[in-house]
Amino acid sequence: MTALQMNAELFRTMSEIADDETLMAKLLKYAKKLAAKKQDDTLLSKEEFFASLDRAEEEYKQGKYTTQLPGESVTDMLKRCGYGI
Numbered sequence: 001m002t003a004l005q006m007n008a009e010l011f012r013t014m015s016e017i018a019d020d021e022t023l024m025a026k027l028l029k030y031a032k033k034l035a036a037k038k039q040d041d042t043l044l045s046k047e048e049f050f051a052s053l054d055r056a057e058e059e060y061k062q063g064k065y066t067t068q069l070p071g072e073s074v075t076d077m078l079k080r081c082g083y084g085i
Contacts, residue, residue: 017023044052059065068077078085
């Protein structure tokens with residue numbers, strides 16, 4: 001079953017209980033619980049974030065940084081630095 005089909009089935013099922021406030025409250029509570037469990041793999045932990053700042057600061061002190069040239073866009077600078085943009 002595709003996500004689109006599941007979405008349609010979910011809304012059909014919800015329409016059957018839409019007039020029951022108690023059931024809708026339970027559904028909403030459960031849906032919020034499910035949404036909270038969804039993990040974002042791009043998020044860093046507090047420790048990872050501060051470790052990346054420490055690494056960046058050390059690289060800066062070692063002179064390992066790039067500056068944007070006059071008249072250069074950020075995109076052009078990133079391309080010059082080897083980022084595949």
